[in-house]
Amino acid sequence: xxxxxxxxxxxxxxxxxxxxxxxxxxxxxxxxxxxxxxxxxxxxxxxxxxxxxxxxxxxxxxxxxxxxxxxxxxxxxxxxxxxxxxxxxxxxxxxxxxxxxxxxxxxxxxxxxxxxxxxxxxxxxxxxxxxxxxxxxxxxxxxxxxxxxxxxxxxxxxxxxxxxxxxxxxxxxxxxxxxxxxxxxxxxxxxxxxxxxxxxxxxxxxxxxxxxxxxxxxxxxxxxxxxxxxxxxxxxxxxx
Numbered sequence: 001x002x003x004x005x006x007x008x009x010x011x012x013x014x015x016x017x018x019x020x021x022x023x024x025x026x027x028x029x030x031x032x033x034x035x036x037x038x039x040x041x042x043x044x045x046x047x048x049x050x051x052x053x054x055x056x057x058x059x060x061x062x063x064x065x066x067x068x069x070x071x072x073x074x075x076x077x078x079x080x081x082x083x084x085x086x087x088x089x090x091x092x093x094x095x096x097x098x099x100x101x102x103x104x105x106x107x108x109x110x111x112x113x114x115x116x117x118x119x120x121x122x123x124x125x126x127x128x129x130x131x132x133x134x135x136x137x138x139x140x141x142x143x144x145x146x147x148x149x150x151x152x153x154x155x156x157x158x159x160x161x162x163x164x165x166x167x168x169x170x171x172x173x174x175x176x177x178x179x180x181x182x183x184x185x186x187x188x189x190x191x192x193x194x195x196x197x198x199x200x201x202x203x204x205x206x207x208x209x210x211x212x213x214x215x216x217x218x219x220x221x222x223x224x225x226x227x228x229x230x231x232x233x234x235x236x237x238x239x240x
Contacts, residue, residue: 016042019059019114020155023084026112026120027057035148036155037162039141041074043155046145054142055126057082059155063094063111071109077138080126084112087121095123163227170197174205174224177216184212 023043024034032045032055047053056078058070067083074081083104087095094100095113101124104111110126147165161167172191176182187194198206198214205220 055080076134082110087113
């Protein structure tokens, strides 16, 4: 049975995902292509005019210390860092605390308030550009954002497996094998890294039937039912 604490945690995470679409829409209007749950960040946006510009936003039901700690961590990989939370209807939330707002200003972290109606407003502006100290992590974040097809993961979610670019490619292989065994070279036309993905078999979806010939396991068929598939982009991936 679920404990009250676990049920409460799951409910909070579900409610955090409800903040995703309002913030995503707000950032898209500002000129960013936004995707959820990229590299452990709730939202990652790349500038439409300059793809080298990265913004990160973290979501919580209310402004708290944990949200600021997350923002400090993200500052090593982003040009702008934002934190977003619901604003208190009674005006008693942290957003009303001048000390909290001043701390965000000193850190260069922007604050976004979300009303019950889903309206997003700027409480504190983000400082740009922020000093970056982890270029490798930043590069991984950008590559995952650029290679991921569409926006398949809702920011703020933690329970469901994240639909990474690698998982999308593996599902492309599974889709090709759904009608029967195939040779690797036949799958490469739609999934260039098919050979590596089938050989690694990270998720247990494939089985080697002969030299260069693979079939789909029951786990692979279940994966296709869980994630109805579309075509995947022809780019190299690393597992996640």
